[in-house]
Amino acid sequence: MNNHKSEYGVIQTIRFMIRQAVKEAPAVLVWLVVDAILALILQLLELYVTPVLLRDIEEQIALKELVTTILFFSSGILLLTGLKEYINNATYQGKIEIRMSLCKAITEKIGATSYCNLGKKDFQEKKERTNQATSSNSSATEIIWIQLNQLVFCILGFLAYLFVMKRMNVLILAVTILAAVVSYLAAQRSVVWLQNNRAENDHARQCMWYLRGEAWSPVSAKDIRILHMKEWLLKTMKQNYEIFMHFERALGNHHFMADCVNIFSALIRNGVAYAYLIGQVLAGNMDAPQFILYFSAVSGFTSWVQGIMENVAQIRQSGVGISDVMELISYEEPYRFEDGEPLPKNAAGQYELRLENVSFRYPGASEDTLHNLNLTIQNGEKLAVVGRNGAGKSTLVKLLCGFFDPTDGCVLLNGEDIRKYNRKEYYRLFSAVFQDFSILPGTIAENVAQCVDEIDFSRVKAAVKDAGLEENIERLSEKYETKLGRKVHLDAYELSGGETQRLMLARALYRNAPVIVLDEPTAALDPIAESDLYERYHELTKGSTSIYVSHRLASTRFCDRIILIGAGGIAEMGTHEELMEAGKEYAHLYEVQSRYYTEGGMEDAAFDA
Ligand SMILES: Nc1ncnc2c1ncn2[C@@H]1O[C@H](COP(=O)(O)OP(=O)(O)OP(=O)(O)O)[C@@H](O)[C@H]1O
Secondary structure (H helix, E strand, C coil): CCCCCCCCCHHHHHHHHHHHHHHHCCHHHHHHHHHHHHHHHHHHHHHHHHHHHHHHHHCCCCHHHHHHHHHHHHHHHHHHHHHHHHHHHHHHHHHHHHHHHHHHHHHHHHHHCCHHHHHCHHHHHHHHHHHHHHCCCCCHHHHHHHHHHHHHHHHHHHHHHHHHHHHCCHHHHHHHHHHHHHHHHHHHHHHHHHHHHHHHHHHHHHHHHHHHHHHHCHHHHHHHHHCCCHHHHHHHHHHHHHHHHHHHHHHHHHHHHHHHHHHHHHHHHHHHHHHHHHHHHHCCCCCHHHHHHHHHHHHHHHHHHHHHHHHHHHHHHHHHHHHHHHHHHCCCCCCCCCCCECCCCCCCCCCCEEEEEEEECCCCCCCCCEEEEEEEECCCCEEEEEECCCCCHHHHHHHHHCCCCCCEEEEEECCEEHHHECHHHHHCCEEEECCCCCCCCCEHHHHHHCCCCCCCHHHHHHHHHHCCCHHHHHCCCCHHHCEECCCCCCCCECCCHHHHHHHHHHHHHHHCCCEEEEECCCCCCCHHHHHHHHHHHHHHCCCCEEEEECCCHHHHCCCCEEEEEECCEEEEEECHHHHHHHCCHHHHHHHHHHHHHHHCCCCCHHHHC
16 A cells, blocks of 8 residues: 555556456456346345244244245345356456456566666565565555456445435434444555554564564574673664554554444444334334345445445545556656667677766766766777776776766767667676676576577587686586575575676687677685686687776786776876886786785785786
């Protein structure tokens, strides 16, 4: 449940869901109406059974006829109940299918959306809310069918009972409707209270779940023990628990008040109805069966009125969740995909990348991370990007790869602004390994090929061999079919840090893209292993354009050109020798690192490896 302003109205959300149902499971729409009609007939049978039997007994009809009447009602009730159950079961899966189709659409959107959208708070919030709207059987995108079904049922019931009660005094009808409205408003008050006060409680619950997760996590186990975090965990847990319990108590009180109002209004309604109906019986206008029929109809009528109002409120609430889904799926794409131009077919595979007067500022930041930067990367060039933490190295790489568009200036591919191209095609130019790379929960072969079907196993093997991982994989009983990713496969193999890096190298080699980007994926490696890996990339990707980001300057000193990012721009540029000779920041950093490793007993390992 959430209370932000939705972009789509309730009618639009219902139309959207109906269109989805027509596409995925039209039987759900048939169920929605047929079930409501069956439920109403069932209700009417139950309403009439007592008065009809009472009349038959009063009129002392033959036993055979009485039994026939009983059989008629009981078999009718049995048959309808069975039929209802049957179609409910038959369409249960359809409701899930519709919800799952939306989950798929959301996942596709999140997986393919313009990268910059992922950093937007608004997008993240919508993403979070769509999770609530689709995560379970009681989420908005599934429960809406029950609510619509119940609304149709209540409207039909309201009309049918209006017909049954047409002989009654209009005042009784008015009192009955009024009692229903009062009960509804009292219940609504607690719903409104819940909406207005749930944020703090939701936060407290999230904190409790988080803390519980941390307490259970083997990763945090060491910190908890060594930093004596147990007391802190328990204290924070207790604070949040108190907020949670305070909220639950207050909610309980609101429900209690609503129940009291409900009982009181039912008392007034029944009192008035009894008085009127008894008056009618005493005046000889009504017999006992009619008395029972009308009295049952009065309380039933209240349920219809209340049911209509409750379901309308619930549908509105679900509409908010469905609107969240619609908003996310149709979230604006600043980059061009299918509507962009295809990349020019470059027969010789010559690609020149250029940043022209590029400035970039993160949303909400007060200063540019990069300002008026110019850089041309020639085809086949090996470029190293170095600089202190937070200088903007990753940002530069993300601009080159097309993950971000510059705030000012442009990124050019062979002289053309990349914004006009289909961004998906542009991404194909790159084979990139980032600091936060991902291992797929699939086999080693799937991880190298980055796909599930059409894996070229001979190329997988060649890439694995070139990456220096062949021996490690051949040792495994299932070799290239060995599963990775413990979160999904409990029996998955866990690669060591070094093996993972080599798998990344194999992945990059398999992809065989014109531009290789390594954005410091080697932080977990020791300097020798890192240097070895960079050299290996260098050897195996000869002829490809390569962009290497690293903090260990020795690893990238073989590059054709090194740029040092500082103060939002390129502070130094040249070969390793030129920059050392210049004796500025690069040379200073290099010397410091050199001394560190030497004094640290590393025997200049990183530099001579
Ligand atoms: N999504 C973001 N929103 C706001 N600021 C960001 C965002 N991502 C990065 N920054 C900021 O931009 C600056 C440059 O970040 P970037 O990651 O490009 O630096 P870096 O040179 O790669 O750093 P490191 O060497 O630590 O990886 C930093 O000050 C960082 O805090």
